[in-house]
Amino acid sequence: MKFGAIDIGTNAARLLIGEVIKEDGKKFVNKISYTRIPLRLGESVFDNGRINKKKTEQFIKTMKAFQLISELFEVKELRACGTSAMREAKNQKKVRNKIFNETGISIETITGQQEAELIFGTFFLMDFDKTKSFIVIDVGGGSTEISVFTNGKKEKSQSFELGTLRLLKGKTPDDAWQNLHTWIDQNINQAANFQVYGTGGNINKVHKMVGGQGMEPIELAKLSKLRHDLNSISVRKRMEQYQLKPDRADVIVPALDIYCTIMERMNASEIIVPKIGLSDGIIYDLNKKHQKRIKNLM
Numbered sequence: 001m002k003f004g005a006i007d008i009g010t011n012a013a014r015l016l017i018g019e020v021i022k023e024d025g026k027k028f029v030n031k032i033s034y035t036r037i038p039l040r041l042g043e044s045v046f047d048n049g050r051i052n053k054k055k056t057e058q059f060i061k062t063m064k065a066f067q068l069i070s071e072l073f074e075v076k077e078l079r080a081c082g083t084s085a086m087r088e089a090k091n092q093k094k095v096r097n098k099i100f101n102e103t104g105i106s107i108e109t110i111t112g113q114q115e116a117e118l119i120f121g122t123f124f125l126m127d128f129d130k131t132k133s134f135i136v137i138d139v140g141g142g143s144t145e146i147s148v149f150t151n152g153k154k155e156k157s158q159s160f161e162l163g164t165l166r167l168l169k170g171k172t173p174d175d176a177w178q179n180l181h182t183w184i185d186q187n188i189n190q191a192a193n194f195q196v197y198g199t200g201g202n203i204n205k206v207h208k209m210v211g212g213q214g215m216e217p218i219e220l221a222k223l224s225k226l227r228h229d230l231n232s233i234s235v236r237k238r239m240e241q242y243q244l245k246p247d248r249a250d251v252i253v254p255a256l257d258i259y260c261t262i263m264e265r266m267n268a269s270e271i272i273v274p275k276i277g278l279s280d281g282i283i284y285d286l287n288k289k290h291q292k293r294i295k296n297l298m
Contacts, residue, residue: 001290002032004070005282006063006080008107010042010141011165011251012201013059015066016279017073020287027125029280035069037062038247041085042141042163046171050091059095063103076290079282081118082109084142084163112159116145118281119199120154125284126274128215134195135188135266139202139258141165141251144180146262148188156187162258164202164251181265190267198271202255205248207273217270220263227256 007014017033039062044055051059063080070078086092086109096107110118119138124130130152138145142163148156160183161176188194210222230238230253238249263271 001287002073002075003283003286003290004066004073004075004078005279005286006066006078006105006107007278007282008039008041008080008082008086009278010045010083010085010143010163011038011040011247012141013037013039013062013066014277014279015069016283017070017075018280018283020284026127027284029122029125029283031280033069033073034279035066037065038245040141040165040247041089042165043169045085045089046142046166046169049088051085051089051095056095056098060099060102063099063105063107067103067105077286078105079286080105080107081115081278081282082107083115083278084112084140087111088142112143112145113157115278116147116157118285119276119278120147120281121288122276122280122284123197123199123274124152126276128195132195133192134197135268136197136199137259137262137271139164139198139200139255144258144262146184148194158183158187164254164258167254167257168251177261180262184262184265188266194266194268196263196266196268196271198259198273199276200255201277202248202252203259203271203273204275204277205244205252206256206259207275209242212273215272215274217272219270220260220268223256223260223263223271227253227260230256 002019005016015035018029018031020027021030044052100106133150136147140163144160144162146158147154160180161173166172212218235249238244
C-alpha cells in the first residue's frame with residue numbers, strides 16, 4: 001500500500017512516496033520515490049512575516065507537481081505538513097486555502113511537538129537498544145529541536161529559533177544561542193553516557209561527505225574540520241569541490257554551526273545519523289491509521 005508524504009519545510013518542500021514493509025518481524029519505510037524542491041518559504045517569511053505573491057505562485061506549482069507525481073504512483077492517501085515557516089507566516093491560512101482550491105491538497109500546519117512525534121514514530125522502528133538514554137537533535141531551516149529519551153520514553157524536549165535559513169538571513173533572535181546553552185546546561189547531564197542522533201537534510205548530507213557508512217557515527221572532530229573547510233571557501237567553491245547543490249551549499253555551514261555547538265555544549269564526541277525525517281514519519285503514521293481502519297471494519 002503506497003502513501004504520499006509532503007514535508008513543507010523552511011528551506012525546501014519534499015514529496016516521499018513510500019510503503020511500510022515487514023521483513024523478519026521488523027517494519028521499515030520503503031522509499032519508492034523522493035522529490036525535493038528548494039522552495040525556501042523562509043526567505044519570504046523571515047523578511048516580512050508573510051509568504052509573498054511570488055513564493056505563493058511557486059508554492060502552488062510545487063504542490064501541483066507533487067499531486068501529479070502522487071497520482072502517477074497511485075498512492076492510497078496523501079498528507080501534507082507545513083513546519084516552521086508555515087507556522088510563522090501571518091497569511092498561512094489564506095495560502096493554504098488557495099492551494100487547496102487549486103490542487104485539492106489540504107496542508108496541515110503542525111507544531112514543533114507534532115513534527116517531533118511523527119519523526120520519532122519511525123525512529124523507534126530502528127534496531128538499537130532503546131533502554132539506553134539517547135538524545136535526538138533535529139536541525140531544520142527555521143528551528144532546531146532537542147529531545148531527551150530515557151528507557152524509550154521522551155523525558156524532555158525543546159524547540160529553539162535556530163535554523164539554517166534563519167541564520168543565513170540574519171533573522172535569529174538575539175537570545176537564541178543563550179537560550180540554547182542555558183537549556184542544555186539545565187537539562188542534560190554531561191556526565192551521562194548519552195547516544196546522540198542527528199536528523200535533517202544537512203546532517204544526512206554531511207554523513208555522506210565524510211564517508212559515513214550505514215549507522216556509523218560521525219566524530220565531532222570530523223564535523224568541526226568540515227565546518228572549518230567549508231567556511232573558508234565561497235559558496236561556489238563548495239558547489240564545485242563537494243558537488244553540492246546551490247540551496248545546500250549555503251545552508252550547510254549554519255547547520256554545522258548548530259550541530260557542533262550543541263555537541264560541544266553537551267560534551268558529546270560523536271553523532272549517529274539514521275537518515276530518518278518527517279516524511280518517513282508521515283508515511284508510517286498514514287499506514288498505522290490505515291491498518292487501524294481495516295481492523296475496525298473486521
